[in-house]
Ligand SMILES: Nc1ncnc2c1ncn2[C@@H]1O[C@H](COP(=O)(O)OP(=O)(O)OP(=O)(O)O)[C@@H](O)[C@H]1O
């Protein structure tokens with residue numbers, strides 16, 4: 001290629017790779033029933049929660065780690081992980097002024113200012129540092145509307161009835177290996193409750209930051225939208241660069257009652273490891289939403305750019321009649337990253353509808369698989385699904401696979417699947433360049449064109465961000 | 480229009496270039512001054528498109544010798560996008576399709592890149608809409624093409640018109656049009672030719688790569704060059720093109736043999 005072929009350009013360094021020096025309260029490595037009890041005790045949890053954890057743990061012991069995904073990684077030593085670490089700032093502070101300035105500074109550096117003066121005007125943020133929530137903005141304003149937005153631990157204290165009613169009802173504690181592990185040891189996360197008829201007045205957002213090198217991250221998120229309620233929620237994630245792998249096994253549960261709507265967006269930018277595949281996060285996440293009520297709607301939008309390994313299938317169980325599930329995904333892998341991601345749309349109720357739009361972009365030596373299941377149960381008469389899975393290859397070393405599974409027990413239903421694969425060619429880039437468009441901009445124009453259907457689904461504040469993130473991740477990958 | 484004192488826009492001297500280590504251009508010499516129109520003809524595979532891509536900076540072609548000066552400066556060290564911004568335009572023989580990238584947005588970004596280099600102000604989406612509608616008239620193109628992806632699903636002739644639209648927007652100094660006439664119906668040929676004529680000026684120059692006299696009936700060349708085996712073998716006035724219509728290219732082999740090129 002020409003003199004400044006991007007082959008020669010070094011990839012943009014991961015700019016969130018710093019570690020914050022802060023004292024933490026950490027328990028010893030290893031996992032046992034005592035550790036589970038210790039976590040529950042440290043958090044002064046009610047008995048129902050301890051029992052939930054113990055049941056999950058006992059079940060987990062009987063399970064084998066799954067190996068069906070198109071992923072390759074050395075065995076994880078579950079005894080070599082710390083299961084509880086929290087910044088030493090025991091009590092959650094009433095005001096942000098009392099939060100350790102180092103933590104505020106960390107989030108400032110990540111572009112998530114929390115202080116009164118600088119915070120985003122229309123987005124409420126829950127900042128989670130090493131699985132512990134350190135601050136939530138706009139709580140009072142949201143409370144005026146009856147909206148609860150707080151850390152999971154706080155919710156356990158202040159709304160134990162809601163937690164007891166909904167926890168584990170979408171993703172059971174014995175659902176799968178990683179969900180069982182999470183149910184046993186989860187430390188914190190976010191809780192959202194939108195009461196009947198309320199349209200949440202602002203975007204809600206949780207920002208997850210991993211800081212420790214040897215700590216597993218097990219967050220738990222629960223969002224409940226009552227009849228006619230609606231909410232748009234976004235999570236963002238970053239982590240420092242370590243040359244070891246950290247396990248991140250989160251569980252997200254969404255519940256939508258009659259006419260409720262939940263829009264859940266993710267911009268995942270965990271540390272991906274270096275160009276040789278050393279280090280990076282193992283992102284093994286269970287996300288599921290239940291459209292419990294008639295005409296309810298759950299929409300997942302994800303932009304997955306980070307992690308050494310991503311293994312996640314945000315799913316919708318469409319129980320209520322006429323309920324709607326949506327999944328819009330952009331998964332980008334570069335260097336040695338691996339992603340096996342997709343969705344499950346389980347049609348239970350009549351006239352349920354689902355849409356799947358998946359865009360996989362693979363560059364470098366990475367591998368990127370879409371795996372999706374559309375299941376139409378016997379009661380789902382008139383159900384409809386539309387799936388579109390497109391892959392874009394950059395360079396000739398990357399791989400892309402599509403595994404669509406369809407199971408229908410209902411003849412009166414329609415499932416439509418489209419798939420395509422394309423490659424960014426040298427001639428296309430040259431064409432754009434020969435019209436005065438720089439190489440990097442040419443790549444990012446083609447990539448964002450490819451992803452447009454998905455980016456259009458992101459909350460406006462984050463769509464431009466996602467575009468930039470992809471461009472950044474691809475820098476130096478073509479040539 | 481030949482004016483010996485006009486600015487020397489393009490000075491190609493003993494240019495050699497290879498693709499995949501296969502030498503294709505073997506000593507091209509060509510000088511283009513402001514106001515001139517050059518036609519480049521020659522058999523299939525003689526190196527015409529290769530020359531045009533080397534001038535535009537295609538990464539697959541490696542220059543192995545010689546030089547190209549554009550308005551006095553070395554052209555070959557510039558990135559393709561820099562060449563375009565400075566006013567070198569290549570109308571492709573085979574314009575590629577770019578799915579997902581809106582034609583309108585593409586045209587706007589490229590137009591602004593060129594305008595910035597010329598010290599003109601950037602056009603926002605609204606101003607650009609007006610601007611592009613004006614230029615669409617030059618090629619009598621339907622505005623509906625603006626809403627589609629770049630060249631995607633365009634017919635052969637529509638792609639060529641889109642190339643001339645780009646030329647109209649970028650206002651290049653040197654335009655190299657590689658077989659812009661191929662695949663055009665008779666009316667479209669006339670429209671494209673009249674577009675090129677409208678865009679010509681005493682300050683600019685064009686190199687028309689073509690196989691057919693028909694285009695040269697519409698756009699009168701000042702010079703006609705015949706390429707063979709990666710060189711310009713013969714240069715003449717407009718009458719050379721008419722002569723080629725009669726005699727074809729058989730003489731090329733004799734001349735190459737006489738010069739010791741097999
Ligand atoms: N990318 C490439 N890889 C291999 N060979 C190439 C490549 N580009 C050009 N060539 C070869 O170089 C020679 C000149 O090709 P070029 O396209 O310049 O011819 P041309 O004069 O434009 O022909 P035509 O009139 O058919 O358009 C041909 O033999 C062609 O096969």
Ligand SMILES: [Mg+2]
Nearest residue numbers: 527528529572
């Ligand atoms: Mg050619």
